Every structure is written in structure tokens, then in C-alpha cells.
Amino acid sequence: MNEIMARARRAMPGGAFTTYVLDDEVDFVVKYGKGSKVYSTDGTEYIDCVNGSGPMLIGHAHPEVVEAMKVAVESPSNYYLLNEKGIELAETLVESIPCAEQIKYGVTGSDATLYAMRLARAFTGRSKILKFEGGFLGGNDYALMSMSPASPFPNFPAARPDSAGIPPVLQDEVLIAPYNDLEAVTQIVAGAAGELAAIIVEAQQRCIDPKPGFLEGLRSLCDANGILLIFDEVVTGYRLAWGGAQERYNVRPDLATYGKVIGGGMPLSAVAGREEIMRLANPRSPADPRKCFTGSTTCGNPVAATAGIATLAVLSRPGTYDRLNEIGDRFRNGAAEIFQRRGVAGQTLGSGPLTQIVLTDVPVIDYRTSVSGDLLMQRKLTTALVRGGVLTHGKFYFSLALSNDDIDRVLSVLDEAVASIF
Ligand SMILES: Cc1ncc(COP(=O)(O)O)c(C=O)c1O
The missing domain is CATH 3.90.1150.10 (Aspartate Aminotransferase, domain 1)
Known part of the structure; x- marks a missing residue:
């Protein structure tokens, strides 16, 4: 060494x-x-x-990112307030993400999935989340359930935490289903009637393609049961297509999460979705029992946003x-x-x-x-x-x-x- x-x-x-x-x-x-x-x-x-x-x-x-960053780092700073680059990137995300009417920033992909699950709970007034075995949604306590279980439980939907230190009570809040098995998901949803806030899925889970009809089936199941559909696009966003997995598989979720590419290598993430859901994260709205906290000290950081804007400009060609x-x-x-x-x-x-x-x-x-x-x-x-x-x-x-x-x-x-x- x-x-x-x-x-x-x-x-x-x-x-x-x-x-x-x-x-x-x-x-x-x-x-x-x-x-x-x-x-x-x-x-x-x-x-x-x-x-x-x-x-x-x-x-x-990339030369274009380097050029843009040279200007950005002439005054590297963090304002915690609105800045032009952060607004410009938000506009690009809203224009290019099929399900996005609005976005809110996070810093990591794990923030984005945490916010999406929180918004779904607030919007539906329900608390449980369904995720898929083997799906990676980041490092928050809800995401780290049956992500890579060495010995999976024989029966779905029991969740196995992937880390020590996660409050055991959260195991009851996350239901686990086998990816690509619409019948199993349908059964789990039937058993949790009225309790499920969202189904969150990597549309292409890790590198496993969705079976034809699987994502469409999730969409219909969610619509029929008042459940929100969340695509975790932290990996697939701007990678599988300009419009991400939503464009590639032609299925529109209610919310989607982004990280990785949109910060061009700098720490930046976002949750995107329909205005009627995103409005719950509006800090200007009056006190509302459904109002959600999202945000972090460096959200919308102009240097990170500059790297994201330059990266997306190259990808858009x-x-x-x-x-x-x-x-x-x-x-x-x-x-x-x-x-x-x-x-x-x-x-x-x-x-x-x-x-x-x-x-x-x-x-x-x-x-x-x-x-x-x-x-x-x-x-x-x-x-x-x-x-x-x-x-x-x-x-x-x-x-x-x-x-x-x-x-x-x-x-x-x-x-x-x-x-x-x-
Ligand atoms: C699909 C997916 N979601 C969320 C995350 C978490 O992102 P971050 O590592 O920025 O917290 C990752 C990270 O690899 C991911 O692959």
C-alpha cells in the first residue's frame, strides 16, 4: 500500500x-x-x-463544462437564496422531464428519493411505500430496505434493512415486491388497501429491463388505488434518453427523482412532478397540515447548477x-x-x-x-x-x-x- x-x-x-x-x-x-x-x-x-x-x-x-466552470468559480459561493444559474437549470429540468411541472432541489439522489416519498405521503395522507427487492434508491432509511439482501425473506412483502442503525419501526412502513412481477405487486397492493402512498421504482431496475407491460401495469394499479407512482431516475435520467426512462418506456409517473448527470459531477439533485403535488413543498404557502419540508444549505448552488447546465447542453444535441x-x-x-x-x-x-x-x-x-x-x-x-x-x-x-x-x-x-x- x-x-x-x-x-x-x-x-x-x-x-x-x-x-x-x-x-x-x-x-x-x-x-x-x-x-x-x-x-x-x-x-x-x-x-x-x-x-x-x-x-x-x-x-x-469536458471542454465546455470546464469553460463554464472557470467563470462560475471566479466567485465560488453559496447563497441559500435564488440565483440565476439555479433558476436556469430548474427551467431546463421542467422543460425536459416529461412528468415535471415543477422541481425542487436536493443535494444527493438520496435526498431526492426521501423528498419524493415524503411528498407522496403528504399528498395521499397515507404512510406506506412499496419498493422492489434489489432496487437501489439511495442511502436514506426508507430506501435501505431489501436493496441487496444476502438472505432475502422467503415471503414478500417483508422488508429486510440493509444497514444497522435503521429504526425497526420503519420495516413496517416499506413493503417489498419482486421486480417485474405485476401479479405479486397487485396482491400486495390489495392487502395494503388504503395504506399505500406510493410505489417507487427504478423503471429499469439496476440493469434489468422492465418486462413489456410491467410499468404500464404499475401505472394502472396506482391509478386504480389512489397511489402515486414515483420513478427513481437518478441513474436513468438523461441517460436512457433525453426524457429518461419516462420517454424510453412511455410511462409517466407522478413524481420522479434526479441526481448524478444533472449536476455534471457536482452535488445536486431534484425531485420533479405534477404541480398539485409539488405545491406541498411551497415555503410561501400558509400553514397547511400537508406542507412538506424539502431543502438543504447548498440547494441550487450556482457552481453545481453551472456544471449541470453545461452538461445538459452537450447532451441535448x-x-x-x-x-x-x-x-x-x-x-x-x-x-x-x-x-x-x-x-x-x-x-x-x-x-x-x-x-x-x-x-x-x-x-x-x-x-x-x-x-x-x-x-x-x-x-x-x-x-x-x-x-x-x-x-x-x-x-x-x-x-x-x-x-x-x-x-x-x-x-x-x-x-x-x-x-x-x-
Ligand atoms: C437509482 C438510484 N437512486 C438514488 C441513488 C442515490 O444517489 P446519491 O448517491 O447521490 O445519494 C442512487 C445512487 O447510486 C441510485 O443509483
Whole structure:
């Protein structure tokens, strides 16, 4: 371990910023990123398929973002009050998000999902939330239920907390359903009649595609039972299409949550939705039992909003989403060929610039099938890829900065990695 990593371990438990850590043998400290690459403090180059866990969809240090940020950081500050950049970004979000009549800012994706669930409770006057097993909605106490249970409860809808320290009482407030199983959701909704405020779903859960009719079925179920439908678009927003998963799957939720891309790598998130729901977060409204708290010291920060505006401007150009799909497809086709030629039960999930490798030939339709493969080998494969100069955390967040040569290099490292571990 080099000195800087030792310093990290002295200052922080496990020397980690988040929950994700690379295996010790390939761990490194990032010095900087440029375009499709990141560079370690010891000078090693990696093709970046993590991209900050998603925000850097147009690559690192994009020249247009850098130019805009140079101006923004001439007076870097936080005002807590309205500022022009924060308003401009809010307008862009309202124009481009299909379900958005208004937005309110948060700082993290976890804030946005917390606010969306709170607004849904306030609007409906009910308290329970239905989420899907394996769905990741961030780090708040309601989201961290059956996100990645090592031993799931045999029966739905019981929720298993993913962290110590969550008040046990919240387990009764979150109902868990299997993703892609409309019949099971229908039964759970029937059993919780009148108590459910919202169904919250990643429309494409992690990298698992929704079955035809699943999202439409959720929409109808919500409409029939006075439940709000929330799409967590923290990952899918501006990534699967300009209008996110709502555009791609043509289903409109009541509320949607955003993070990652909309801050261009800076901390910024938002909840978006219909005005009659969003109005409950209006601080100017008189005292109202349904009035909701949303907000944080750095909400609408002008420097973060500047990075978001510049990033969305690049993404809004013609051809962006064709190219992002082409990048994803080039990788998925190449990976399928490698697994077939090497006789390995592997497949790639996902669509557009978002992909995950799973080492199983079981069709993956939900959380349990997604973890049915050889997870130890999956971890080894990820480590072998990093060793070969491809930065991934198992999932691949591809960026617009990747060239075809970059993708071909990723595939050749994958080929060698598969050969080395099987
Ligand atoms: C779908 C989804 N929702 C919410 C979050 C939480 O966002 P943040 O990490 O900014 O709190 C994430 C983070 O990866 C996510 O993938």
C-alpha cells in the first residue's frame, strides 16, 4: 500500500469515501480524469467505465463544462437564496422531464428519493411505500430496505434493512415486491388497501429491463388505488434518453427523482412532478397540515447548477442518444461473442450506455435471478478488468467520450480477463 492510501486508511474507516472499494491488489487513488480516462497518482491510465458512478456521462473535464466552470468559480459561493444559474437549470429540468411541472432541489439522489416519498405521503395522507427487492434508491432509511439482501425473506412483502442503525419501526412502513412481477405487486397492493402512498421504482431496475407491460401495469394499479407512482431516475435520467426512462418506456409517473448527470459531477439533485403535488413543498404557502419540508444549505448552488447546465447542453444535441446506444451495443455484442467463444455462462444486462455483466445463463428478470450467478467469479472478473486498465465496479457506466477504439480495448481486456479466471 502506498503512502497516500495509508493516509486514507488512517483518516477514514477502510480508507473509503463510500461503501464501494476496489480489491486491495488493484486499489488506487485517482489523480485526475480527462475525457474517457482516469489516471492514478502513480500515473497508470484507466479507461473509465465508472464515471463517478454515473454523473460524468459526457466524460471528465469536458471542454465546455470546464469553460463554464472557470467563470462560475471566479466567485465560488453559496447563497441559500435564488440565483440565476439555479433558476436556469430548474427551467431546463421542467422543460425536459416529461412528468415535471415543477422541481425542487436536493443535494444527493438520496435526498431526492426521501423528498419524493415524503411528498407522496403528504399528498395521499397515507404512510406506506412499496419498493422492489434489489432496487437501489439511495442511502436514506426508507430506501435501505431489501436493496441487496444476502438472505432475502422467503415471503414478500417483508422488508429486510440493509444497514444497522435503521429504526425497526420503519420495516413496517416499506413493503417489498419482486421486480417485474405485476401479479405479486397487485396482491400486495390489495392487502395494503388504503395504506399505500406510493410505489417507487427504478423503471429499469439496476440493469434489468422492465418486462413489456410491467410499468404500464404499475401505472394502472396506482391509478386504480389512489397511489402515486414515483420513478427513481437518478441513474436513468438523461441517460436512457433525453426524457429518461419516462420517454424510453412511455410511462409517466407522478413524481420522479434526479441526481448524478444533472449536476455534471457536482452535488445536486431534484425531485420533479405534477404541480398539485409539488405545491406541498411551497415555503410561501400558509400553514397547511400537508406542507412538506424539502431543502438543504447548498440547494441550487450556482457552481453545481453551472456544471449541470453545461452538461445538459452537450447532451441535448442531435445524435447524442444514438451514439450512447451505439457505445452500449458495441460492448454488449462484443461481450456476448467473448462469452460464447470461451464457453462461459455470461451475459450482459442493460441498455443504452448502462450495462452489467452477470455470470449466469439464467434469464435475469429480478433481484434473485440477478444474484443467481457466481458472485465470487464476478468479483474476480471485475478485479481482472481493473488490473487490465478498465475501471469498472461490475456495472459499466459508459460515457459519450468513449471512442470505438476505447470500447474495443475494453473488450480485449475483457477477453483476457475471462481467459485468466476461467
Ligand atoms: C437509482 C438510484 N437512486 C438514488 C441513488 C442515490 O444517489 P446519491 O448517491 O447521490 O445519494 C442512487 C445512487 O447510486 C441510485 O443509483
